Amino acid sequence: MVAQLIEDEPALAHEHALAASRRAGRVGVVRETVAITAYAVGDYALALRELRTYRRISGSDDQIALMVDSERGVGRPDRALEVGRAVDRSTLPVEVRVELAIAMSGARLDLGETExxxxELDIxxxxxxxxxxxSPALFAAxxxxxEDLGRSGEAAVWQRRALVAEEALGASEADRELIVVDDIDESDGEDEVPSENSSDTDHASDTQDASDAEHDADVENAQDADDAPDAEEAPAAGIHESDAADESDATDESDAEEGESSAPEEGESR
Structure with missing residues (x-):
């Protein structure tokens, strides 16, 4: 429910997260969820407390950027920088490392340290x-x-790059979907393309198919007498229905005889 509501109704999502916490407060992902929803509704103190608990339970630093931002939210940018510097960034996933750089940059802005x-963003x-x-979030940051430095021309360039990156990512997703469709329908598309002499080609193809069918039938009829299938195998293509029925009757009789020979004598345990 939190996942469904967090974008449009963060307050209601937060209530669901709190309900989950009352039932499973020792589960790391539950405390992480409470922290995320608390941050979404602006309760940074609760978000910070839940993030610390999640970190203690899971041993993970993957929400370190949210911790830094929560410290900023409660008015402690100095503490936010300390929290960010205490983590070995080389051990973080790339996405988390970028998010941390953006959060650290924001803390510097809170302190008036614009340069x-x-x-912080030179990564x-x-x-x-x-x-x-x-890329879009990093470029926009x-x-x-x-812009705060008064370098409006450069700011416009990076803002444009953020928009281009976002559009490129969207186009890339669409291309991947298109490639999948093309791969699936590639053979069908080739069959539908007509040639200049399509009627002649179709007639020749039909003639060849008929010839091949007659040849296959002759081969199958010739093999029927020589290659009778085993009792446990399904009848091969080309065997007449009467032949298949005879073989089925023979198989049933053979099974019946085996059943009689294997039936236990009176008083014998199965």
Whole structure:
């Protein structure tokens, strides 16, 4: 329910998260969910407390950026920087590392350290020529800092890059779907393309198919007498219905005889 409601009704999502916490408060993902919904409704103190509990239960730093932002939310940007610096960034997933850089930059802005806020965003993932899932947010954060520095021209460039990256990511998703469809329908599409002499080709193909069918029938009829199938196998294609019925009757009789020979004598245990 939290997943369904968090975007449109964060307050109601938060109530569901709290209900889950009352029933399973020692489960890490439950405390993480409470933290996320608390952050969404602006209860940063609760979010921070739940994030600490989640971190203690799971041993994971994957919500470190949210912790930094929650420290900012309660008015402690200095503490936010301390929390961010205490983590070994090389151990973090790329997405988390980028989110942390953005949060740290925001804390610098809270302290009025605009130049240092820009430096927080100078990370290897800041590649203007390639678009990743984290690129739009990172580019937009840099644009905001540049705007605060009064470098409006550069800010406009990075804002434009953020929009282009977002559009490129959307187009990439659409292309992947299109590729799948093309792969599935590729053979069908080729069959539907007519040639210049389509009528002649179709007639020749029909003639060849008829010839092949007659040849296959002759081969199957010739093999019927030589290659009788085993009793346990299904009748092969080409065997007449009467032949299949005879073989079925023979199989039933053979099974009956085996059943009689294997039946236990009176008083014998199965």
């Amino acid at each position: 240092r806020a820009l430096q 290897p993932e800041l590649d203007p020529d390639r678009a990743f899932s984290w 840099r644009a905001a800092v540049l």
